[in-house]
Amino acid sequence: MGKDKDIRFEKVKKETEINFKNKEFEKISYLDTNSPPSVFIGSKLKYPQVNIGILSPFKKEENSWMYDNPRYWAENELNISDVLNFRNNLVNSRFKSNVKSDSSNKKFVEIAKEIAISSNQVDLEIKLKNKMKQIESKDKVLIPHGVNASLEDAKIVGNLKVEKKVDSVINDELKTTEAIDILNKSGINEYSISKILSVGVLGLKKNKKFVPTRWSITATDDIIGKKLIEKIKDYKIIEDYELHFGEFLGNQYIVMLFPDIWEYELFEIYLPKSSWNPSDRIKASTDYEGNSGRKEYAYETAGGYYASRLPILSYLESIKRQASILVIRIETPSYWAPLGVWVVRESVKKAMKKNIKFSDEKEFIDNSIKIAKIKYNLDISFLIRKSKIIHKKKEQKKLNDFFKN
Numbered sequence: 001m002g003k004d005k006d007i008r009f010e011k012v013k014k015e016t017e018i019n020f021k022n023k024e025f026e027k028i029s030y031l032d033t034n035s036p037p038s039v040f041i042g043s044k045l046k047y048p049q050v051n052i053g054i055l056s057p058f059k060k061e062e063n064s065w066m067y068d069n070p071r072y073w074a075e076n077e078l079n080i081s082d083v084l085n086f087r088n089n090l091v092n093s094r095f096k097s098n099v100k101s102d103s104s105n106k107k108f109v110e111i112a113k114e115i116a117i118s119s120n121q122v123d124l125e126i127k128l129k130n131k132m133k134q135i136e137s138k139d140k141v142l143i144p145h146g147v148n149a150s151l152e153d154a155k156i157v158g159n160l161k162v163e164k165k166v167d168s169v170i171n172d173e174l175k176t177t178e179a180i181d182i183l184n185k186s187g188i189n190e191y192s193i194s195k196i197l198s199v200g201v202l203g204l205k206k207n208k209k210f211v212p213t214r215w216s217i218t219a220t221d222d223i224i225g226k227k228l229i230e231k232i233k234d235y236k237i238i239e240d241y242e243l244h245f246g247e248f249l250g251n252q253y254i255v256m257l258f259p260d261i262w263e264y265e266l267f268e269i270y271l272p273k274s275s276w277n278p279s280d281r282i283k284a285s286t287d288y289e290g291n292s293g294r295k296e297y298a299y300e301t302a303g304g305y306y307a308s309r310l311p312i313l314s315y316l317e318s319i320k321r322q323a324s325i326l327v328i329r330i331e332t333p334s335y336w337a338p339l340g341v342w343v344v345r346e347s348v349k350k351a352m353k354k355n356i357k358f359s360d361e362k363e364f365i366d367n368s369i370k371i372a373k374i375k376y377n378l379d380i381s382f383l384i385r386k387s388k389i390i391h392k393k394k395e396q397k398k399l400n401d402f403f404k405n
Contacts, residue, residue: 028149031091031126034060034158036068037118040092040145041198043212050210052105052112053094054154055145056124064121070143070191074346080249080337088146093126095151099200099209111154116199117166119192123158126151140276141214141303143340163188166196176203180223190310191342194220214303217341221306228313229293232322233262241364242323245371246351249343250274250334252376253327253351255312256368258361258389260324264289265389266308267326268301269378273333288388304329307345315352326389330376365390 033056042051057064066072067086095108115122129150137144165186169179179202183193196202198216200209211219242257265288270277277283287298287305298305308327316322329344356371358364365384372380384390 029128034064035115035122036065037115037122038068039112039116041213048099051094053092055090070342087144090145092148093151113199116195118160120161125155127153141341170201181227184224218303221310225310232316235320235322238321238323240357242355244351244355248347250332251347252330256326258324261291262322263324265326267383268329270331274331275335275338303341304344307341308348311348
């Protein structure tokens with residue numbers, strides 16, 4: 001962290017630790033606050049009904065953007081407790097609506113949309129209907145937040161800043177995939193894009209609707225990813241075998257790049273007592289796509305599949321090459337509280353910054369196994385044996401040998 005950022009973080013961290021412990025939720029009915037900006041579209045009601053929530057701290061904060069900024073958290077190596085402190089101090093002031101918007105809540109709908117498309121903190125006055133309710137959530141995709149309350153009234157009391165490109169795409173008749181591609185190419189990050197997608201301002205007018213946050217996050221990763229796949233399939237194949245590795249918040253990654261056409265395979269290993277495996281035995285899940293892509297959602301590894309894939313595709317785009325990809329995620333007991341799929345995305349980003357290159361496939365695989373054992377204390381040879389990508393390469397070699405004879 002830079003010195004100024006470090007001072008600001010420590011100040012906000014101290015305040016969040018004190019604030020949440022001392023709150024008497026039943027006495028709070030009014031918030032003079034600001035949103036990071038952040039909204040949350042829930043998916044637990046019977047579709048097409050959804051809960052739409054405005055997320056904000058208990059009071060106005062000079063640096064409320066820190067409460068919902070995964071890139072900042074990752075770049076500055078925040079720990080799990082730091083992130084939870086921020087999230088526990090967010091109030092989800094919510095109301096119900098149909099995904100196509102509800103005329104009875106039109107005012108709140110417009111406020112939620114304005115907050116989601118803003119590129120700066122949004123000053124708000126909020127009145128609550130009932131007592132705040134502290135919640136505990138455990139989810140693979142969503143970032144947790146601390147408190148729910150029903151919204152009685154809300155008013156934006158400050159100026160909004162909307163990027164020109166965002167304003168342009170939400171007012172043009174563009175398909176959602178086209179709009180997301182434009183926003184991504186203009187430098188709007190995936191976190192902001194998923195928020196914009198969630199509030200139903202993208203797409204053709206007849207199709208615009210609210211999208212639950214968990215769906216918008218994965219949809220954004222997938223749409224951006226597919227656009228990148230289209231491009232990298234036209235690039236030359238990498239020349240060497242590349243091993244990338246890294247770790248963040250107890251999530252360890254081995255990313256193996258083979259000099260071959262685009263394929264992608266993910267194994268997720270959950271060690272005993274990690275956040276998704278309370279048992280005493282190792283658990284695992286896997287998903288795969290060949291060069292022609294997937295037709296179904298990756299049910300085994302869910303949002304992590306698309307979140308892992310995106311930083312790898314961004315790396316391949318940056319070097320203008322394509323490759324076959326085998327990814328191994330090791331979730332350790334150090335990841336004691338699930339924080340959402342952003343952890344996957346940022347962990348892989350970190351892993352892609354470190355690499356070792358090999359010219360020989362056997363040496364590459366052998367050293368990948370050794371490094372995983374030394375650095376992460378896990379024997380991944382059983383995954384290598386199960387890998388569809390590696391199995392296919394063995395079969396292809398036999399076929400090539402046949403034609404040579």
